[in-house]
Amino acid sequence: MSVSGNLLQFKSQLPDHVTLIAVSKTHPSQAVLEAYSSGHRDFGENRVQELVPKHEELPKDIRWHLIGHLQTNKVKYVAPFVHMIHSVDSEKLLAEISKQALKCNRMIPVLLQIFIAQEETKFGFSSEELRSTADKYISGSFPGVEIHGFMGMATNTDNEQQVRREFRTLRAMYSEYSAQIPTMNTLSMGMSSDWKIAIEEGSTMIRIGTAIFGHR
Ligand SMILES: *Cc1c(COP(=O)(O)O)cnc(C)c1O
Secondary structure, eight states, rough: OHHHHHHHHHHHHHHHTOOOEETTTTTTTTHHHHHTTTTOOEEEEEEEHHHHHHHSOOOOOOOEESSOOOOOGHHHHTTTTOOOEEEEEEEHHHHHHHHHHTTTTTTTTEEBBBBBBBBOOOBBOOHHHHHHHHHHHHTTTOEEEEEEEEEEEESSOOOOHHHHHHHHHHHHHHHHTTTTTOOOOOEEEETTHHHHHHHTTTTEEEESSSHHHHOO
């Protein structure tokens, strides 16, 4: 099926409270435009080097979500326009985003990436780091950012029970912290292989690449 066909088919299956981020990484701007022409506006990219040129080239009402690991020295390139950063995985990065946002006279919506997988390679806050950073945010550090919620990636495994368990853990942390942080309203979890489980476990935002754009 076509990109716009996949997208419409996908959207028709989603509950109203779930936002779909179309992950266009490695796919050309033409593919983004095809999705755009069917009315879609939320797109995700994982690399700054790819996001910046796409933003320059493509319609300005696209809402760009940065979903991949971000180095502090690259924050300045996306700060003027990024709609939301899902992959804030350290306090140092949060502080830099806040600083660059203030320079641009804006507030940047962010999600804290939480480590939930049984894999060495996934980035994210541990529960101890999260407590300490959240307390600083609550007391007014980081005035340039607004924490909208959490993002997490489950282990890449066929074991559904494990994936479900990891999403459930994240959902519980999300509930606990959203009681303390009034700006929180977003739980970003679920990709092409596990989005159904993620929604069952309380996701409000899914990030889908392969199932829309095809294999990379
Ligand atoms: C690539 C990527 C996705 C989308 O993955 P698919 O399996 O292609 O749907 C989602 N989230 C992050 C953080 C990614 O890097």
